[in-house]
Amino acid sequence: EDQVTQSPEALRLQEGESSSLNCSYTVSGLRGLFWYRQDPGKGPEFLFTLYSAGEEKEKERLKATLTKKESFLHITAPKPEDSATYLCAVVTGANSKLTFGKGITLSVRP
Amino acid sequence: NAGVTQTPKFRILKIGQSMTLQCTQDMNHNYMYWYRQDPGMGLKLIYYSVGAGITDKGEVPNGYNVSRSTTEDFPLRLELAAPSQTSVYFCASYGGPGLNEQFFGPGTRLTVL
Numbered sequence: 001e002d003q004v005t006q007s008p009e010a011l012r013l014q015e016g017e018s019s020s021l022n023c024s025y026t027v028s029g030l031r032g033l034f035w036y037r038q039d040p041g042k043g044p045e046f047l048f049t050l051y052s053a054g055e056e057k058e059k060e061r062l063k064a065t066l067t068k069k070e071s072f073l074h075i076t077a078p079k080p081e082d083s084a085t086y087l088c089a090v091v092t093g094a095n096s097k098l099t100f101g102k103g104i105t106l107s108v109r110p
Numbered sequence: 111n112a113g114v115t116q117t118p119k120f121r122i123l124k125i126g127q128s129m130t131l132q133c134t135q136d137m138n139h140n141y142m143y144w145y146r147q148d149p150g151m152g153l154k155l156i157y158y159s160v161g162a163g164i165t166d167k168g169e170v171p172n173g174y175n176v177s178r179s180t181t182e183d184f185p186l187r188l189e190l191a192a193p194s195q196t197s198v199y200f201c202a203s204y205g206g207p208g209l210n211e212q213f214f215g216p217g218t219r220l221t222v223l
Contacts, residue, residue, distance in 0.1 A: 031207055036214075043200050043214035044153075051207075087152065089212075095160045096141050096206060097168070102152035 002027040002092050006101035013108050016077050021104045023088035024070040032091040033071050035064050037084045038103070044087055047073075078108045112136050116201050116215035123191040123222045131186040131218050133201030139213075141204040142184040144168075144176065146197040147217075153200065159184055191222045 003026045013019055023033070032051050036044035048057045050066040057064050061082065063074040073086055089100040117132045135142065140161045145153040145168075155168030159178040173195060175187040184203075188195060198219050204212040 034212060041217075043202075043217050046211045046213065049211070089153075091207070095158070095166060096204060097158060097166075098143060098155065098202075098204075098212070099169075100145070100153040100155075102150070 002090060002097075002099045004088060004090055004099050004101035006086075006088060006104050008104060009102070010105045011107070013075075013078055013106070015079055015108055015110050018074070018076045018078070021073040021075070021086055021106070022070060023073070023101055025090050026069075027090050027092045027099070029092050030090055031093070031096065033066055034089045034091070034098070035071070035073055036087040036089070038087055039084050047086075075106070078106075080108045080110050082106065083108045114201055114203050114213050114215035116199075116218050118218060119216065120219045121221070123188075123220065125191060125193065125222060127191050128187070128189050129191070129220075131188070131199055131201075131220075133184045133186065133215060134182050135184075135201075135203040135213070136182065137203060137205065137213065138181060139203035139205050140181065141206055142178065143202045143204070143212075144174075144184070144186045145200045145202065146170065146195075147200060148197050156186065156199075188220075193222050196220060196222045 035047040038044045048064040085103040087103045114135045143158040144156040157176040159165045201215040
């Protein structure tokens with residue numbers, strides 16, 4: 001059974017304090033890994049897709065990386081507006097089944 | 111281009127009632143998914159579909175049914191609603207490997223009393 005574990009469950013940062021969010025996975029046949037941002041009361045908003053180990057993608061203060069066992073979402077000099085829940089999901093199998101982790105709630109204090 | 115739309119936004123059901131949650135996408139995506147999200151539990155996959163006429167169970171399919179008669183629509187049916195089905199339901203669509211984004215709808219908040 002595919003498993004996705006995100007850590008830590010919650011993270012509180014001071015504005016400007018860089019950190020990383022972890023997504024580790026145990027799956028058979030990874031076809032891709034997604035990162036999302038979710039604000040309260042809203043649906044997840046797509047951030048990145050990573051397909052192979054060694055791949056990196058960046059968007060503003062966010063950078064996602066992928067290894068064979070885990071992915072990191074690095075946040076550089078975060079701002080209060082980066083506060084949200086960050087979700088990762090793995091795509092597996094011929095039918096592109098998606099399995100999500102429980103998410104990491106990030107709070108950035110001014 | 112509306113993306114993924116879901117109706118209704120909110121609904122309160124009595125135990126034993128039935129309802130259908132509607133999901134429509136206008137991106138011609140083959141892959142569509144239904145999730146439920148409970149506080150602190152992340153997104154659990156209920157059912158998914160790889161194209162019209164093809165559906166498959168996810169992690170938590172009991173108490174739900176789906177159909178996929180067209181590429182655009184993927185309704186989720188709740189029969190005999192139970193309090194355990196109180197949740198927020200999200201529909202999503204995906205173009206497939208190499209096509210990057212998976213788009214989510216705004217969600218339906220369902221309460222069963």
